[in-house]
Amino acid sequence: MTNMTPIQADAPCPCGHALRYADCCGRFHVHAGPMHLKAPDAPTLMRSRYTAYVLGLTDYLSATWHPSTRPATLAPDSPGVRWLGKYKTFVLQRA
Numbered sequence: 198m199t200n201m202t203p204i205q206a207d208a209p210c211p212c213g214h215a216l217r218y219a220d221c222c223g224r225f226h227v228h229a230g231p232m233h234l235k236a237p238d239a240p241t242l243m244r245s246r247y248t249a250y251v252l253g254l255t256d257y258l259s260a261t262w263h264p265s266t267r268p269a270t271l272a273p274d275s276p277g278v279r280w281l282g283k284y285k286t287f288v289l290q291r292a
C-alpha cells in the first residue's frame with residue numbers, strides 16, 4: 198500500500214459503518230492489486246474507495262479504477278486535506 202495513514206485495525210471505519218476498520222473496508226485494502234478481495238457490491242466498493250481516499254491508499258484506488266478513466270499516477274492528498282464527511286447512502290426514488 199502507498200502512503201497509508203496509520204489506522205488501528207480495531208478503530209471505527211472512516212466510512213461510517215458500524216464495523217471496525219479491519220472487518221469493514223480494511224479487509225479489501227489488505228491485498229491491494231490484482232489479488233485483492235473484491236467488494237461484493239457497488240455500495241461496499243464505494244465505501245472502501247472513500248476510506249482509501251481518507252487513508253491515502255493510492256494503490257487500492259488505482260486497482261479499483263477502470264483503466265479507461267484511471268489517471269497514469271495518483272498522488273495522495275496534500276498535507277492538511279481532511280475528509281470531513283462519512284460515506285452516505287443515497288437512495289434513488291423512482292417517480
Ligand SMILES: [Zn+2]
Nearest residue numbers: 210212221222
Ligand atoms: Zn468501511
